Amino acid sequence: MGVIKIKGLVIKEVPYNDSDKMLTLITEEHGKISVLARNAKKSGRSSYGTQVLTYGEYVIFKGRTSYIMNNCDVLKNFYNLAADLTRFAHAAHMLDMAEDAAQDNTSSKEILNLLIHGLVALQKGRTPLLVSSAFALKLMQITGYPPHVKSCASCNTGDIEQIFFSFKYNGFICKNCAKQDSEAVRVDIGTAKGIMYVLCAQNGRVFNFELSDEVLKTFSGIAFKYISQHLDKSYKKLDILNEL
Numbered sequence: 001m002g003v004i005k006i007k008g009l010v011i012k013e014v015p016y017n018d019s020d021k022m023l024t025l026i027t028e029e030h031g032k033i034s035v036l037a038r039n040a041k042k043s044g045r046s047s048y049g050t051q052v053l054t055y056g057e058y059v060i061f062k063g064r065t066s067y068i069m070n071n072c073d074v075l076k077n078f079y080n081l082a083a084d085l086t087r088f089a090h091a092a093h094m095l096d097m098a099e100d101a102a103q104d105n106t107s108s109k110e111i112l113n114l115l116i117h118g119l120v121a122l123q124k125g126r127t128p129l130l131v132s133s134a135f136a137l138k139l140m141q142i143t144g145y146p147p148h149v150k151s152c153a154s155c156n157t158g159d160i161e162q163i164f165f166s167f168k169y170n171g172f173i174c175k176n177c178a179k180q181d182s183e184a185v186r187v188d189i190g191t192a193k194g195i196m197y198v199l200c201a202q203n204g205r206v207f208n209f210e211l212s213d214e215v216l217k218t219f220s221g222i223a224f225k226y227i228s229q230h231l232d233k234s235y236k237k238l239d240i241l242n243e244l
């Protein structure tokens with residue numbers, strides 16, 4: 001069985017057997033994969049590159065039940081995010097969402113790219129809530145679920161004076177249609193612009209904008225509810241921040 005070389009980010013590590021670790025990687029070409037790292041629970045050379053938040057080039061081969069790591073080169077790591085609980089919680093939330101969204105190989109290269117740019121934005125000190133919520137929205141677009149923002153997602157009118165966001169129709173709806181949608185959220189112009197900006201931006205620019213605290217509250221509320229609904233999951237990694 002041949003050996004392959006892949007680039008990927010470690011999004012999860014769990015203890016396996018006495019001394020091994022099972023890693024989950026999001027890779028450029030092979031989607032989300034499990035890789036067994038032998039002796040990686042020990043510190044030293046055999047654990048190199050097996051930590052969550054490592055981006056590296058991994059040499060792996062196919063074993064009976066999973067891939068097995070042969071060796072790796074660390075290209076970049078984001079370990080220093082762990083020094084700040086808020087940043088780390090948002091990074092963990094992003095890894096969770098990426099893991100759930102990466103269901104096939106088709107979008108894994110884009111998801112990996114988005115993750116790396118998002119983690120870089122966190123490292124650069126951008127507002128963590130802005131980074132993780134913009135990430136959630138862009139992730140939905142990449143995996144085929146962009147919210148409809150060009151007209152009313154229900155009646156299709158382009159003449160929307162007051163914008164609402166509908167989780168039933170997956171996008172902006174007009175005031176009239178919002179009367180029949182009790183869960184629709186009123187969207188201020190700042191939030192609407194933020195949503196459209198993220199959908200249009202590429203690479204690191206996805207995270208390169210500012211919102212006031214008030215607008216960010218609405219923006220992140222919509223982005224997180226939207227992704228939770230599509231991936232059918234309630235995410236818990238940010239809960240720890242409410243307990244502080």
Ligand SMILES: [Zn+2]
Pocket residue numbers: 152153154155156157173174175176177
């Ligand atoms: Zn309408």
